[in-house]
Amino acid sequence: MSLNLNASGDTAVVVEFGNEVSADLSNLALSADLVLGQKKISGVVETVPTFRSLMVHYDPLITSAAELITTIEPILKNLKAFNPQTRKWTMPVCYEDEHAPDLKDVAKTTGLSVDQVIELHSKQTYRVYMMGFLPGFTYLGDLAAELHLPRKSHPITRVPKGTISIATTLTSIYPFESPGGWHLIGITPVILFDIKKNPPALLRPGDQIKFEPVSKSKLTDIYQQIAAGEFLLEPEIIQP
Amino acid sequence: MSPALKTLVPGIHTSVQDFGRAGYRHLGVPTSGALDRTELRLANLIVQNPAETAGLEILVFGPTFEVLADSVRVAVSGRGNSIEILTPSKSIIPAWQSVTLQRNHTFRVNLSPNVMCCYLAIEGGLDIAPVMGSLSTYSRAAFGGLQGRALLKGDEVPLTLRCASDKEETYLPRPPGNEAEIPIRITWGQQADYFTKASLEGFVAGEYSILPASDRMGYRLSGFNLEHKHGFNIVSDGTALGAIQVPGDGFPIILLADCQTTGGYPKIATVISSDLGSLARRGPGSKIRFKIVSIKEAEAIARQKEEALRMLENTLLPVGQNADLDLDALYDSNLISGIYDANNLT
Structure with missing residues (x-):
């Protein structure tokens, strides 16, 4: 070391x-x-x-x-590094239509089918390496090698809240609407940052994340459950 | 009706700020808070608030308010700035002096030309719930302060006190001076070795202008163009307030209170904590030069500045009472230079 x-x-x-x-x-x-x-x-x-x-x-x-x-x-x-990952989250993601504006381009550039991109992105378990850029913005890795792409040359000004994106060896979730230069391939309805909660960020460095594809109608259901306060996402606790 | 200041004219960017939020940077939450904590602290002193009480940070162009309280005591910071009472009768109260306004009085904060930033302190502070331990506005994620944004016309800024206390009005007889010509002190940064020798020399020798595209996240500079030795992408690491990062175009950006907590551009240098306020007060168009100090010197300057501020806090006088000779003697012993003199220690 x-x-x-x-x-x-x-x-x-x-x-x-x-x-x-x-x-x-x-x-x-x-x-x-x-x-x-x-x-x-x-x-x-x-x-x-x-x-x-x-x-x-x-x-x-x-x-x-x-x-x-x-x-x-x-x-x-003499620090003996330990694996600090103790929580594993499974997060619903809709990879369809308007929620995945760059998915077709990503498939085209990588020479994969749209389904293959979704499969590669959702089968991996990611680590929250760190947070930055925005409150609750997580840098997740490592992305499957087939999906590695440079950032876009021209960032767009309005990435919707909850958007799942990829760039370089990483993937991430935008906790707020914001400008962004990553490739947008899906959306999660999960609220990642809520100032009324303590801690305000749902995730923290060291957490594990797995994305679970859901349909558009299921996405609508979850938004409704969240609005009604009936959607609870709990992590699986991993024994070290 | 709850006591408030009603915003008749919002100014360019007027926001609620205190000393910022600590303990959330690992979640990507910047500290925010006053760009110039020293001026907020001294403005608070004059209205007899604790140093870190939230006030209004005013950038470039001052707001106009109507008093919707029985009375309110306020003070504005910064040499050359003033509070201009508009109604019921016109008068001007200079900076560094408290004044009490009555219900329905209107007043405007005037900034001296070339002043980017100053503070309006309000006796008793603002009746706003803290977010993550701070009232500071962070507009990028829309939290803190008044609805997470700068003031808009018609906004009522809620006050803690219904009326001003019956304390005497006070003033600072010898406020900090204007240090616009003094170089901004820096220490070499985490990735200074990412730059060519000519760039490091040019950076210190050159003069930079603060560009209009600057804000509370960072001041963008134009001037001597810097050349990276091995590309401009690093594996992101942490950012300190005042870090000077250099993206691919070779022009430096100084990271300020609302800056992101991690960054992926090489950092050539860091503005010392004592000079962040002095930098913030110089607005777009201002010319700045840098001067290298060691970390030890920077820390000594921070301690000396704190000591000087504590002495300065003891000089507060009731309005109308002149500073006596003892005070002059105090100032002759370099009190002010302890706060602002670039050459005192180095």
């Missing part, structure tokens, strides 16, 4: 484990996050795990980058 600790300005220290998207690096970043969180280090404001690193935000009036690095390095030096 490589371990690099560097200050990033006078309010953050970056703990880097490597420079790629992989389950091993993600396990290290998420394990480090849990281990440091338990230590309750003075001056640490919050921590943000990413694909390959952990950002430790600190208050320069309470501690310093040098002091934090001295404290953190020995804790993480």
Whole structure:
């Protein structure tokens, strides 16, 4: 394991484990996050795990980058990465018609049929590597190699809430309507971010996600259940 | 009727902000909060609020309000800015001084030319429920503040107090100065080694302009074009406030309060926390230069600035009372330079 600790300005220290998207690096970043969180280090404001690193935000009036690095390095030096994934979600996704505006193009570019794209996308179990871009926006991987595509050259201005998208080696769900440059291949009715809930995000880094194809009529049913407060999505708890 | 300020003219971008929300960045939630916490804190001081009380952040062009409360005490921050009372009779209250307005009075916040950002503090604060521990508006996801957006005409900003307290009006006799010419201090960034040597030199030697396409997420700069050594995509990592990222076009973007929590462009440098407010006050069209400091120096500047602010907080005086000689002596001992002087430590 490589371990690099560097200050990033006078309010953050970056703990880097490597420079790629992989389950091993993600396990290290998420394990480090849990281990440091338990230590309750003075001056640490919050921590943000990413694909390959952990950002430790600190208050320069309470501690310093040098002091934090001295404290953190020995804790993480012999870190035994564990698999922090404990929750597995199965999420309904409608891959049909207007909910999948880029699906045909994706099939054409990859040389697959539409059904094959859906099958490849929905048979995989994904890991939430990290969150960013928007509140509750998850970076999920790894996408089947056959579906790897570059981002669109021209982002569109209005991606509907709940849209399932793919780009590079990743897939994601837009928690809000937003601009976006990924390929849009489906929609989930599940609410991913709700400020009235604590925590407000349904998902968190380290979760597992599997998508379950549903028809348009089933999608309508679920929207109605959600509106009536009768739809409850519970994760399967995985024993480590 | 609940006490409120009724928005007659909203201004360009007036939003509710406090010191921001902490603890949710791992879920993709930015801190938001005041671009310039120092000015919000000092404006709050003058109306005798706790430092982090939510106020109104005003960008570029000031709003006009009608008082829908028995009375309300307010103060505006920033040298050259003012509160202009429009009715019942015209008068101008300079920045850094409190004033109490009565029901149905109308007033406008005037920003000095070239000031991008200032704060209106309101005694007692705003009667708005916090979201994730903060009243700060985050308009991209439409939460916080007033319906998750900047003020619109007709909006009533709910106030906590029905009438102003009977405390004396106060002012800051020697408010922080105008530091528009001072370089913005930076430390080298996480990916400074992604840039050519000529780019790193040009970045520090050059002058940049803040572009009009700037907002609370980031200030976009034009000036010396930066060249990446090995492409402009990195595997995304965390972003700190003030991080300066450089996308493929080679022009830097300084990430501010509403910035995304992770980013996939190389970060050449980071603006030190003490200079974020000074940067935010300089609007589109302003020219800026950078000056490199070490992390240790940046941290020392942060501590020194805090100490200077605490001293400044002790200088508050009732309106009408002049600063005495002791205060002058205090200022001669570099009180202000502790807050804004770029050369004091480095």
